[in-house]
Amino acid sequence: MQDSGHVYIGSKVIDKLGPAKRNIGMVFQDYALYPNKRVIDNIMSPLVVKGVKKGDAIKEATEMAERLGIGETLQRKPGQISGGQQQRVALARALIKHPDVFLLDEPFSNLDAQLRFSARRFLKEVQREFGITTIYVTHDQSEALSISDRVAIVGNGTIHQVGTPKEIYASPSDEFSATFIGSPPLNVLNVRVSKGVSSPIALRLDGVADGEIRVGIRPESIVIGSGANEATITAFEYAGRETIVYLKVAEAEFRSIVFDASSLRVGQKVRFDVQQGGTHILGKGAG
Amino acid sequence: MNLPSIRDILSKRIFYIPAVAYLILFALLPLVISISLSAPSSDLTSYVRLFELTDFPRVLYNTLFFSVGSAVFAVLIGTAFAILVDSRTHARRALSLIAYLPYMIPFTASALIWATLLNPGYGPIDPLLKAIGLPQINWLSPSLQIYSLTMVGVWATIPLAFLIILAGLTSVPKQVKEASSVDGMGMWDYYSSVALPLAKGAIITAFLMTMILAFGDFDLPFILSGAGGVPPVTMATLVVFAYAEMFYEGLASQGLAAAMFLALVVSIPGLLLVRVTLGGGGGGRSRFHFPKLRLPRMSFPHLPNAPFRYAIYIVCALVSVFILFPIYWMVLLAFRPQSLDYLLPPIIYPTKIVTDIFVSTFGQAWPEIVTTLAVSGAVTLLTIALAAPAAYTIARDGRKALLGIMIYIFSIPSIAFVFGAFYIISRLYLLNTWVALILTEPLFTIPFVTWTMTNFYNSLPKHYEEAALVDGYSRIRAFFRIVMPLARPGLIAAGMVAFIFAWHLLLFPLVLSETPFSFAFPPTGSMTVTTFAIMFDPDSTGGTITNNVWVQLGASGIILSIPVIILSVVAQSYLLKGLYSGGVKG
Numbered sequence: 086m087q088d089s090g091h092v093y094i095g096s097k098v099i100d101k102l103g104p105a106k107r108n109i110g111m112v113f114q115d116y117a118l119y120p121n122k123r124v125i126d127n128i129m130s131p132l133v134v135k136g137v138k139k140g141d142a143i144k145e146a147t148e149m150a151e152r153l154g155i156g157e158t159l160q161r162k163p164g165q166i167s168g169g170q171q172q173r174v175a176l177a178r179a180l181i182k183h184p185d186v187f188l189l190d191e192p193f194s195n196l197d198a199q200l201r202f203s204a205r206r207f208l209k210e211v212q213r214e215f216g217i218t219t220i221y222v223t224h225d226q227s228e229a230l231s232i233s234d235r236v237a238i239v240g241n242g243t244i245h246q247v248g249t250p251k252e253i254y255a256s257p258s259d260e261f262s263a264t265f266i267g268s269p270p271l272n273v274l275n276v277r278v279s280k281g282v283s284s285p286i287a288l289r290l291d292g293v294a295d296g297e298i299r300v301g302i303r304p305e306s307i308v309i310g311s312g313a314n315e316a317t318i319t320a321f322e323y324a325g326r327e328t329i330v331y332l333k334v335a336e337a338e339f340r341s342i343v344f345d346a347s348s349l350r351v352g353q354k355v356r357f358d359v360q361q362g363g364t365h366i367l368g369k370g371a372g
Numbered sequence: 373m374n375l376p377s378i379r380d381i382l383s384k385r386i387f388y389i390p391a392v393a394y395l396i397l398f399a400l401l402p403l404v405i406s407i408s409l410s411a412p413s414s415d416l417t418s419y420v421r422l423f424e425l426t427d428f429p430r431v432l433y434n435t436l437f438f439s440v441g442s443a444v445f446a447v448l449i450g451t452a453f454a455i456l457v458d459s460r461t462h463a464r465r466a467l468s469l470i471a472y473l474p475y476m477i478p479f480t481a482s483a484l485i486w487a488t489l490l491n492p493g494y495g496p497i498d499p500l501l502k503a504i505g506l507p508q509i510n511w512l513s514p515s516l517q518i519y520s521l522t523m524v525g526v527w528a529t530i531p532l533a534f535l536i537i538l539a540g541l542t543s544v545p546k547q548v549k550e551a552s553s554v555d556g557m558g559m560w561d562y563y564s565s566v567a568l569p570l571a572k573g574a575i576i577t578a579f580l581m582t583m584i585l586a587f588g589d590f591d592l593p594f595i596l597s598g599a600g601g602v603p604p605v606t607m608a609t610l611v612v613f614a615y616a617e618m619f620y621e622g623l624a625s626q627g628l629a630a631a632m633f634l635a636l637v638v639s640i641p642g643l644l645l646v647r648v649t650l651g652g653g654g655g656g657r658s659r660f661h662f663p664k665l666r667l668p669r670m671s672f673p674h675l676p677n678a679p680f681r682y683a684i685y686i687v688c689a690l691v692s693v694f695i696l697f698p699i700y701w702m703v704l705l706a707f708r709p710q711s712l713d714y715l716l717p718p719i720i721y722p723t724k725i726v727t728d729i730f731v732s733t734f735g736q737a738w739p740e741i742v743t744t745l746a747v748s749g750a751v752t753l754l755t756i757a758l759a760a761p762a763a764y765t766i767a768r769d770g771r772k773a774l775l776g777i778m779i780y781i782f783s784i785p786s787i788a789f790v791f792g793a794f795y796i797i798s799r800l801y802l803l804n805t806w807v808a809l810i811l812t813e814p815l816f817t818i819p820f821v822t823w824t825m826t827n828f829y830n831s832l833p834k835h836y837e838e839a840a841l842v843d844g845y846s847r848i849r850a851f852f853r854i855v856m857p858l859a860r861p862g863l864i865a866a867g868m869v870a871f872i873f874a875w876h877l878l879l880f881p882l883v884l885s886e887t888p889f890s891f892a893f894p895p896t897g898s899m900t901v902t903t904f905a906i907m908f909d910p911d912s913t914g915g916t917i918t919n920n921v922w923v924q925l926g927a928s929g930i931i932l933s934i935p936v937i938i939l940s941v942v943a944q945s946y947l948l949k950g951l952y953s954g955g956v957k958g
Contacts, residue, residue, distance in 0.1 A: 105556030117547035121569040130565070131555040133674070178555070 094185050110179030110217070111188045115195055116171050118163040118178075124150070125159040128177045149177045153211070169200050176208075180215060187212070187219040193228065205232055226266050230254065238262040260367040263301045269329055271301040272339035273367065285335040287313040288364050299367045304329065306363020307341035309349070311356050318353050321346060332357065383847050387765035388774055391758040391818060398815050399781055402792025409791065410628035418629040427605040434518045435587065435609040435634070442525035443533075443583035449526065450533030450578060452687045455563055458541040459684075468538070470692050473699060475531035476936045478876045480902040481929035483595035485702045486524045487910050488922055490596075494713070496701060496720040512596075517607035521596050525586050530695065532585070533578040540574025541567050558677025559684075565672070573648060580645040587638045588785025590615065590879045591902075595909055610634040611787045618791055619883070628791055635788040642783030646776045649823075705926025706730050713922040726923075733927035739888040739897065740904040741931065743806060747900065748874035748935075750810045755817040755870040756863060762818075763825030764851060768834070775826055782819040786879050789815060794883050804886045806898050812880055817870040824869065828862035829855075868939050875935055878902040901932050 091098050099107045118127050126133075129146035133139070150156050153173045158166045163174065172192060179187060192208075193201045209232055212219050223229050229236050230250040238245045238253065238261065246258040250266075257263035263271050276283045279295050288300065309330065316332035328346040332339055332355070341357065349355070410418055422428055453471040457464050474482065489495050490511040498508045511520040544567050552562045568575070593612045597603035603612045610630055617627030701720075709726050712719050734741075766775045793812045794803075802808040836858060840850040856863070881900040888904075889897040905928040908921060 104550070104553040109554065111551070111554045113547040113551055115545070115547060117545065117551035119548060119552075119566050121566065130552075130557070134556045134558065134561045178551075182555075 097185075108182065108185045109188055110182055110184035110186070112172070112175045112179050112190065112192045114191045116163075116175040116192075118171060118174055120163055123160055123162055124155065124166065124174050127163065127174055128159075128181055131178065131182045146177070146181060149181050150174075152214075153177050153180075168196055169204060172196065172204060173207075176211065180211075180217075184217060187217045189219065189221045191222055191224065193223075193225075201228075208232065227268060230266065238265055240265075255362075257301070257365055260299070260301065263365055263367060267303060269304050269340050269342070271303055271365075272307075273299065273301050274337045274339060275299055285337060286359070288359050289361055290364070290366075293366065296369070298369060301365040301367050302339065302359060303363045304340040304342045306360040307332070307339070307357055308360060309341060309343055309355050309357045312358025314357050314359075315354055316357055318349055318351055318355060320351060321349075384765075384769070386848065387761040387851070388771065391762035391822065392774075394758055394814065394818065395777075395781065398793065398796075398812055399789065402789045402796060402815075403784075405792035405795050406628050406788060407632060409795070410625050410632050412625050418625040419633065421626065422629050422633065427608075430605055431608050431610055431613045431630075434521075434607060435611075435637075437518055438522050438525055438589075438593065438609050439583050439586035441522040442529055442586040443579050445522075445526040446529040446533040446582045447537070447575065447579045449530050449687070449691050450537050451568075451575065452684055453530070453534050453691065454538040454541050455559075455567075456684050456688045457538055458567070459559055459563075467688075468534075470695055471534040472531045472940075473695055474528050475535075476933055476940055477528075477699065477702070477929065478902065478932045478936065479528055479589070479591035480595065480876070480878050480905050481702070481932040482528050482698070483524065483592045484905060484909060484925050485698050485705075485929055486520075486527070487596055488705065488925065489698055489701060490520055491910060494715070494718055496718045499717045500720070514604065514606040517597070517604070521593055521607055521609075524592055524596065525589065527694065527698065528592065529582045529585060530691075533582050536574050536578040536581065537571060540571030543574075544570050558680075560675050560677045560680035564675070568672075576648055577645065580641045580648065584638060584641050584645065584783045587611075587634065587641070588783075588787065590785075590787060594878070595906060598909065610637075611785060614787050615790075615879075624791065631785070631787045631791070635784050638783055638785055639780075642780050645783060646779045649779055650772050650776055702926050702929045705922050706930050707926075708923065710921060710923045729921075729923045730927040730930070733924045734931060737901060737904050737928060737931055739890070740899050740901045743889045743898055744875060744900040744902075745935075747806055747809045747813065747898070748871050750806075751813045751817060751874040752867050752870040754810065755814050755821050756867055758814065759818045759821040759866070759870075760825055760856070760859070760863060761851065763822045764829050764855060766822070766826045767829035767832075768837075775823065778819040778822045781815075782823065786816065790879055790883050793880065797884055803884060804896055804898055806889075806895075808884045809881060809898055809900070812884065813874050813877055816877065817873045820873065821866045821870050825859075825862060825866050828859065828866070832858060832862075872936050872939065875932075876902070878906070882906075901928070904928060905932055 087100070091100055093099070094107065094109070119130065122130070125143065125146055128149060129137075129142040132142040132145060137145075147156070147159065150159055153176060155166075155170050155173045155177065158170055158174070163171055166174070175192070189208075193204050196204055205228065221229075221232060230253075233250060235247060236250055236253050237247045240261045246253055246262040253262060254266050257266065260273065264273065274286070275297055276286060276288065277297055278290060278293050281290065281293070283290055288302075309332075314334060316334045318330060319333045319338060320331040322329040322331075323346075327342045327344050330341045330343055330346060330349065332341055343349070412418075450471070453467070457467050457471070460467065477485070489497050492498070492510045492512060495511075497511070502508055509516065511517075548566065549562070552566055557566070588611060589609075590611050593603070593607065593609045594615065597607045597612060603616055605613075608616070611634065614627040614630040614634065617623040617630060619627075621627075704720075704722055707725050707727060707730060708722065709724060710729060712723070762774065762778075765771055793815075797803055797808045797812065802811070832855070836854050837850050840854045841847070845853065877900070881898065881903050885898040885900065885903060887897040888899045889895065905925070908925040908928060910922070910925065
């Protein structure tokens, strides 16, 4: 129940409707399939309770299962099929009602990393094909960026920002959304600005008043090689395609990304520059 | 490969050796003595004669009707109540308490209270039925006795069935329940197609346990048929028949044959219970394999939801009256003037509260209360000391066979052991002493507590002990230093269950005790509160109404119930946990 206001689906107020009458499809975190029922019975259960004739329900459920690629599992029980298949059964059970809105509560958190990638793509295809508005809850920022048309960042019970993935990445509204999105995460540090010049790191800041401010810098926009700043390398983290380099200026430590770290070593002093647009002012400093 | 040292072998088995040694001495030995005495001339004459008795078919019918009937109705009512509680979000605790209440009243007290309730003429049920326009019935007439007895059996076993089935229903994952409401399932849809099929194991366990309990029950049929003396054959079950043959008719071998025959019959549900409990998975490197029992498929027709909801409400409302009225009646009896006892028509509402008889009964029962407290306390300690390590090795080393034996012993009726135990205790010259009861009563508590503790240890994470073993603790030290402290909630629950069990017992104290405890030296006397209470059985003195004091009956019923009520109130969650896991896991 909401504390105040109304909840709409389309133009329909659902404040006082029970879960069944809201016409929503929902996929639960651990799928919540009925363990005692065969896959076919799981998929058709919303139809059966609605009073659809058994023959029609079986036909519809079979079609749905075929479309989602689980046609061969229909006679088995949920315990006898794989995690990926269970998830598709849960999707089929939710879709068969032709819901107005589709709710997914961390549906991929029980899948391994490999499966998660293919499941993500599959879900996006399904969403396109059925054309149902889908609300997808996740703690995985890369999942949020890759799968959605629009992202709402929720923290401590309030919405921090709503926007397309690009908007959220490029111009986060506050420190919470800035640090939520991006891997490796955003560097957050305090800098002192006086007469348009910042220290200890020189940043391109236009029209910023003098004083302490808090800034976020994307690791990928710190370019090592040349520039106005000098830092000491303190550590490396090898990540395959790229290497994360830890830099230290005065007391501040932060991350940068390089693709070839072969010429760098710990303790070395390097020069670096912060690219335009890579800096986000997050608020007054010392916070 | 090195041969295992004696020390290694011992440290593996030391956990269950004490419990097994106890059971050999006080379960197996009495059983063997009973069996050998049942056939004194080493043939089966007494068994054959049993089936030639003209009354025997009737006794057999009574036994089957009482046990199967109690189990069927207790499970049906327990299921209805469990559905009611499980389907609600509010008032779950209060509703649970109603279904749980008869558990707080020991069987002995229940039977006494029901004996007054059903008393022809003076009992309050007849006028109640008359008030709503039903014919008056002589509940204790020869043709109806067995059905009345079964009704009391149902009343007394509803809590057990309810608790086990509720545990089964609430074990359905929350998300599955939520999914069913998103799918549009109503109450009937959800329970018929999801929750009840998933709780199938719990329902079958509840059925088997209530049936086993009723098969071996001594207290209810013994008291309702008039404690002491030969019971009328019209309501005798095998247990009271065997008891009367052994201790009143002086036909020990005949009675023992009946008891052994009963043990054989109960072995069927007993072994089924073993299979249901052990059949379900759980690794372990046991040499014994219990195949999983194929449970029948449950399927129900599609029915409308709203009528089902109302049916549940109506059934539970009626059952609540059925459950609550006897308890109300007991309290009423204990605190009203004696002059109201035998009035026509009976007065069923409170008029004047009198406490002096209650207080004097309490004073009168003092030696019995001291005895029962001391004996039950000692039995509890002995039980925990032997059962906790045995349960630990069952859970950790997968000794399923040992658990199977425990459950099987639990299912054998006490009447099968009692004569052998009596024989051993009299040979030790311990009759009518506390020691006699302390030695023999763990026979009932050790198997049940081992069973519940096994479930508890199964749910206890292993890594603390593993860390202790890596740190160089021996297994025994790890058990005492690491496991026991972690297991404290389970031990407390198990201890309370053991205490309540011991407090309830009637048959063993009845046979092994003669007089109330006297503080002289050497101390003698070991009558317990249950044996005290049955002195007030309204049917036992056969018609001399003035000797029967219903007030004292109500008072002693309350005295019997007080420890259970206190334990339940103080630590309800501990107790429920202990009981829940008792019947469900597996």
